[in-house]
Amino acid sequence: MERTTCCIIGGGPAGMVLGLLLARSGVRVTVLEKHGDFLRDFRGDTVHPTTLQLMDDLGLAERFAELPQRRVDIVQLPVGRDGDFLTIGDFRLLPIKYPYIALVPQWDLLDLLADEAKQESDFSLRMQTEVTELIREGGRVNGVRYRDADGGTGELRADITIACDGRDSLARRLPELRLRDFPTPMDVRWFRVPRKEDDPAGLIGLVRDRTFTALIDRGDYYQTASIIEKDSDAAGRSRPIEEFNQRLRHLVPWFDDGRELVDTWEDVKLLHVTLDRLNKWHVPGLLCIGDAAHAMSPVGGIGINLAVQDAVAAARHLAAPLREGRLRRRHVAAIQRRRWPTTLLIQGLQKVLHRNAVEPGLRGEIDFGDRTRLPRPIRMITRLPLLRMFPPYILAYGALRERPPREAVRG
Numbered sequence: 001m002e003r004t005t006c007c008i009i010g011g012g013p014a015g016m017v018l019g020l021l022l023a024r025s026g027v028r029v030t031v032l033e034k035h036g037d038f039l040r041d042f043r044g045d046t047v048h049p050t051t052l053q054l055m056d057d058l059g060l061a062e063r064f065a066e067l068p069q070r071r072v073d074i075v076q077l078p079v080g081r082d083g084d085f086l087t088i089g090d091f092r093l094l095p096i097k098y099p100y101i102a103l104v105p106q107w108d109l110l111d112l113l114a115d116e117a118k119q120e121s122d123f124s125l126r127m128q129t130e131v132t133e134l135i136r137e138g139g140r141v142n143g144v145r146y147r148d149a150d151g152g153t154g155e156l157r158a159d160i161t162i163a164c165d166g167r168d169s170l171a172r173r174l175p176e177l178r179l180r181d182f183p184t185p186m187d188v189r190w191f192r193v194p195r196k197e198d199d200p201a202g203l204i205g206l207v208r209d210r211t212f213t214a215l216i217d218r219g220d221y222y223q224t225a226s227i228i229e230k231d232s233d234a235a236g237r238s239r240p241i242e243e244f245n246q247r248l249r250h251l252v253p254w255f256d257d258g259r260e261l262v263d264t265w266e267d268v269k270l271l272h273v274t275l276d277r278l279n280k281w282h283v284p285g286l287l288c289i290g291d292a293a294h295a296m297s298p299v300g301g302i303g304i305n306l307a308v309q310d311a312v313a314a315a316r317h318l319a320a321p322l323r324e325g326r327l328r329r330r331h332v333a334a335i336q337r338r339r340w341p342t343t344l345l346i347q348g349l350q351k352v353l354h355r356n357a358v359e360p361g362l363r364g365e366i367d368f369g370d371r372t373r374l375p376r377p378i379r380m381i382t383r384l385p386l387l388r389m390f391p392p393y394i395l396a397y398g399a400l401r402e403r404p405p406r407e408a409v410r411g
């Protein structure tokens with residue numbers, strides 16, 4: 001029978017950060033990841049100031065800086081017919097060491113974390129190993145059953161199992177965790193469009209003709225998100241891709257210069273937007289964090305940051321009790337209590353934005369082309385520029401700031 005102290009299901013941002021922090025703190029930890037590598041279709045790649053500070057605390061700032069990345073320190077909206085840009089968020093106003101979002105391919109970040117964790121003798125990462133079932137005995141989760149790359153099966157028993165396996169987590173099948181789902185008005189299409197050197201830089205949001213378009217400047221291309229009405233993707237896909245490109249040229253005026261846009265519908269990925277959370281993140285022997293505990297709307301690009309901050313909080317509460325063999329239920333319950341206010345705050349803000357910006361925008365009731373009809377909060381930001389620091393602050397820190405366990409800090 002195989003045994004570890006902490007079994008982590010899933011090697012995404014939450015699982016890899018937690019694995020690294022616990023291993024550095026002297027806890028035996030095994031991460032099981034079903035894929036063979038970290039390369040996937042586009043996944044979120046916004047690394048917020050708090051995660052950058054964490055990299056610094058862990059002595060990884062230099063290695064992180066070597067990853068291919070773009071930095072975004074302002075969020076802009078084009079307003080008025082003359083194509084002016086209005087800054088609605090400014091990270092540079094925050095008194096912090098890393099006042100920007102780094103746009104880094106998620107696989108590069110995960111590779112870095114995995115590389116670093118492998119230096120620790122207490123760490124083990126098993127790729128191509130899919131957890132198929134939780135081992136439940138007498139009302140307690142005692143580990144997992146898994147299937148490896150060769151189709152072989154096994155059992156891994158652990159003092160605690162932590163579900164970091166994303167929004168389709170196995171743990172969500174446990175009725176006592178009580179999943180609560182909130183309706184969302186939109187889905188998101190993700191695709192790349194070539195960017196020219198003198199095109200607008202940074203993070204740009206456009207609202208025009210019942211469509212929101214967000215452009216993330218990635219150097220020679222824009223990672224582009226197009227927010228569409230819920231469940232309306234299939235109808236669009238039945239039309240030729242050239243119709244999609246035509247509309248894109250209309251929505252983003254500087255794309256109408258003869259450049260190639262999107263080749264085929266295969267290059268346009270769909271994200272089914274969900275906003276949900278578990279009412280309870282733990283049962284005896286099991287804890288859920290990251291998307292497994294709360295799937296976020298893409299508004300604010302905050303999913304990775306929250307998953308990482310959950311992992312930092314979990315490591316801080318669990319490292320000593322696990323290392324010293326004195327883990328109690330209260331240590332696990334404290335993690336949900338700590339992260340609950342931030343989850344509620346961010347999901348609450350996302351719901352407000354869905355209701356007051358996304359829904360009216362999709363109905364064509366907001367038109368940033370008309371300066372006289374800008375929504376009130378945006379007019380206030382125009383008058384009081386210091387307000388531009390609040391959206392980045394909330395996105396970066398949520399309700400509470402998390403710190404890693406002391407043993408994991410380097411340098």
Ligand SMILES: Cc1cc2nc3c(=O)[nH]c(=O)nc-3n(C[C@H](O)[C@H](O)[C@H](O)COP(=O)(O)OP(=O)(O)OC[C@H]3O[C@@H](n4cnc5c(N)ncnc54)[C@H](O)[C@@H]3O)c2cc1C
Pocket residue numbers: 009010011012013014015032033034035042043044045046129130131132164165166167169170190270271289290291292296298301302303304305307
């Ligand atoms: C298309 C898209 C775009 C996004 N854009 C952004 C963005 O710009 N910014 C942002 O912050 N967030 C974004 N997000 C959300 C963000 O990616 C997630 O919030 C974040 O990755 C959550 O991290 P996690 O570690 O909790 O879960 P995940 O990243 O989902 O990781 C879960 C891991 O568990 C593994 N796994 C799942 N099941 C099993 C199993 N049974 N056994 C073993 N392994 C398993 C998966 O392979 C995966 O590696 C986006 C999400 C999507 C889908």
